[in-house]
Amino acid sequence: MLRYLVQRVIYMLITLFVVVSATFFLMKIVPGTPFNSEKLTDEQVEIMNREYGLDQPVPVQYLNYMAKTIQGDLGYSFQFNNTPVTELLSERVGPSAFLGFQAMLVGTIIGIFLGVVAALKQNTWVDYTSTFVAVVGKSIPSFIFAGLMQYYIAVKLGWFPVMFWEGYEYSILPTIALSMFPISIAARFMRTEMIDVLNSDYITLAKAKGASYLQISVKHALRNALIPVVTVLGPLAVGLMTGSLVVEQIYSVPGIGEQFVSSILTNDYPVIMGTTILFAALFVFVTLLVDILYGIIDPRIRLAGGK
Amino acid sequence: MADKDMKLTRDMFEPVSVNTTKSEKIEKPSLNFWQDSWLRVRKNKAAIVSMVILVLIVLMAFIGPLMSPYEYDKQNASHSNLPPRVQGLEDISWLPFDGTLEKKDGTIVHPYEDRNIENYYWFGTDSLGRDLFARIWQGTQISLLIAVVAALLDMLIGVTFGAVSGYFGGRIDNLMQRIIEVLMGIPNLIIVVLMILVLPPGIIPIIIALSITGWVGMARVVRAQVLKLKEQEFVLAARTLGESTPKILFKHIIPNMFGVIIINTMFSIPNAIFFEAFLSFIGLGLPEKEASLGTLVEAGFRSMLAFPYQMIIPAIMISLTMVVFNMIADGLRDALDPKMRD
Numbered sequence: 001m002l003r004y005l006v007q008r009v010i011y012m013l014i015t016l017f018v019v020v021s022a023t024f025f026l027m028k029i030v031p032g033t034p035f036n037s038e039k040l041t042d043e044q045v046e047i048m049n050r051e052y053g054l055d056q057p058v059p060v061q062y063l064n065y066m067a068k069t070i071q072g073d074l075g076y077s078f079q080f081n082n083t084p085v086t087e088l089l090s091e092r093v094g095p096s097a098f099l100g101f102q103a104m105l106v107g108t109i110i111g112i113f114l115g116v117v118a119a120l121k122q123n124t125w126v127d128y129t130s131t132f133v134a135v136v137g138k139s140i141p142s143f144i145f146a147g148l149m150q151y152y153i154a155v156k157l158g159w160f161p162v163m164f165w166e167g168y169e170y171s172i173l174p175t176i177a178l179s180m181f182p183i184s185i186a187a188r189f190m191r192t193e194m195i196d197v198l199n200s201d202y203i204t205l206a207k208a209k210g211a212s213y214l215q216i217s218v219k220h221a222l223r224n225a226l227i228p229v230v231t232v233l234g235p236l237a238v239g240l241m242t243g244s245l246v247v248e249q250i251y252s253v254p255g256i257g258e259q260f261v262s263s264i265l266t267n268d269y270p271v272i273m274g275t276t277i278l279f280a281a282l283f284v285f286v287t288l289l290v291d292i293l294y295g296i297i298d299p300r301i302r303l304a305g306g307k
Numbered sequence: 308m309a310d311k312d313m314k315l316t317r318d319m320f321e322p323v324s325v326n327t328t329k330s331e332k333i334e335k336p337s338l339n340f341w342q343d344s345w346l347r348v349r350k351n352k353a354a355i356v357s358m359v360i361l362v363l364i365v366l367m368a369f370i371g372p373l374m375s376p377y378e379y380d381k382q383n384a385s386h387s388n389l390p391p392r393v394q395g396l397e398d399i400s401w402l403p404f405d406g407t408l409e410k411k412d413g414t415i416v417h418p419y420e421d422r423n424i425e426n427y428y429w430f431g432t433d434s435l436g437r438d439l440f441a442r443i444w445q446g447t448q449i450s451l452l453i454a455v456v457a458a459l460l461d462m463l464i465g466v467t468f469g470a471v472s473g474y475f476g477g478r479i480d481n482l483m484q485r486i487i488e489v490l491m492g493i494p495n496l497i498i499v500v501l502m503i504l505v506l507p508p509g510i511i512p513i514i515i516a517l518s519i520t521g522w523v524g525m526a527r528v529v530r531a532q533v534l535k536l537k538e539q540e541f542v543l544a545a546r547t548l549g550e551s552t553p554k555i556l557f558k559h560i561i562p563n564m565f566g567v568i569i570i571n572t573m574f575s576i577p578n579a580i581f582f583e584a585f586l587s588f589i590g591l592g593l594p595e596k597e598a599s600l601g602t603l604v605e606a607g608f609r610s611m612l613a614f615p616y617q618m619i620i621p622a623i624m625i626s627l628t629m630v631v632f633n634m635i636a637d638g639l640r641d642a643l644d645p646k647m648r649d
Binding site for chain 1: 629633
């Protein structure tokens with residue numbers, strides 16, 4: 001287990017190193033500069049370049065950037081009056097994290113419920129409805145949901161605020177839009193697992209012992225079927241990250257995703273790089289966490305290399 | 308039951324003569340892999356319906372732009388933002404094709420009559436007066452093109468990478484697997500966005516950006532299959548007979564995993580459609596003149612409040628396409644997956 005852990009952490013570091021390097025060099029070759037206001041004279045641009053270290057050779061800039069990144073300094077935003085990127089992002093972590101957790105929670109709970117019901121009522125209309133909901137939820141992009149809900153529920157019916165972030169009710173529509181993906185993935189996965197478990201010998205034994213339907217489905221089947229669901233949490237978190245970019249933009253939620261999109265449009269390199277690194281770090285961390293969690297919850301899983 | 312009273316007499320039975328020549332006879336014609344799979348796909352009604360819809364969508368993607376009397380990129384300022392109106396359906400008020408538009412305050416306006424326009428725009432027009440019917444199908448065509456080409460590229464790279472890695476094993480495999488592991492560690496959203504930032508906007512850059520990350524899943528699946536298949540006797544036989552390595556790989560091993568490859572490709576098509584639309588949505592899509600489902604949804608979204616039809620029609624189109632592809636992929640997986648065959 002320890003060897004496995006060390007190995008995984010090393011991979012994590014290599015991955016992050018690759019991401020940081022890649023973002024740096026890609027940003028160097030993108031067209032456009034941060035100082036393209038027509039009011040600036042060449043001289044002023046030169047001064048600004050020197051100020052931000054953009055006049056040095058690329059390898060030097062790279063080393064500087066690496067050293068700073070390791071120390072947790074992601075540079076300064078070009079757009080927002082020299083605000084440090086770390087500060088800019090930390091202000092925005094709150095709404096994103098809140099939305100992400102809420103969507104994840106709502107999504108997995110509803111998804112697991114749908115999956116279990118579908119498995120218990122296999123090949124009935126309940127099952128077909130649940131499967132259909134899952135396919136539709138997985139297929140339709142979250143920004144379509146977000147857009148349609150914003151129009152029909154917020155604008156037409158006026159049940160919820162249309163956009164912005166000024167209270168709990170502002171988080172409801174974005175959460176629903178984001179949770180469609182977790183719902184469908186969790187439902188499909190749960191259904192397969194549950195059917196698998198329901199066909200296993202210990203369920204037959206429980207039935208033979210005369211355990212009640214409720215006891216069998218909850219105590220024996222559900223508890224065992226829940227274990228592998230941990231493995232889909234990783235992909236779900238990634239899906240939420242992708243979804244958050246557009247959903248936050250649609251509902252004007254002041255989160256990381258919205259920041260990322262607006263930075264792309266304004267060529268604000270340090271913020272783009274900082275956000276990318278943050279996303280990558282989150283992703284790598286979640287994957288590792290899920291793997292470890294899985295090993296702890298289910299002792300039957302033998303981790304590779306942990307003989 | 309009445310049957311109980313029935314008397315069983317001896318003459319009701321006769322001994323069966325075992326004909327040894329007939330017992331070996333094969334009753335049904337033997338099916339090859341594809342026929343067998345087709346039998347199973349056919350049972351999945353959702354998949355069949357989806358296939359029919361998909362065929363219609365693909366046909367319309369090519370015929371649609373020609374059916375409309377207007378060009379997809381022809382601007383006409385005096386015909387801007389017209390709601391959908393269809394000949395014959397315009398008098399049915401509950402259908403959204405009557406050429407009227409409900410304003411935000413609830414009043415109904417008749418832009419066609421108000422502006423003295425005789426034309427019929429089946430799906431309406433956008434803010435530059437371009438015919439949305441032609442644009443939708445043109446956009447479907449472009450989106451499908453991007454998705455299919457990206458999926459094929461994924462397949463090509465993934466199969467080659469996976470097959471080489473799995474077949475040769477040892478140090479090559481080790482190195483290739485490490486590369487995959489690092490690539491898997493990076494969220495593909497980030498790679499796609501960064502690639503698009505660097506490359507000039509256009510169809511080919513989007514395809515490249517999608518393929519850069521897309522092949523990894525395929526490579527992993529193919530490698531696992533190759534590892535399994537290369538131990539089989541027919542590979543040993545081919546090797547003993549002196550067959551060259553590429554031939555063994557491409558003639559003996561890969562044909563045996565067509566099922567897995569097809570399933571994976573089918574799943575990567577809707578994924579590519581999604582990413583194309585996603586990129587348009589965050590402002591990194593195709594240039595404005597071009598139409599793809601993504602750019603249409605994005606443009607529609609901006610004018611959603613005043614002209615909801617501009618958002619809703621492309622949204623339905625992209626959702627339908629994605630659902631249909633996913634349904635077919637699911638059906639194929641159930642039918643082709645070797646794990647389900649037992």
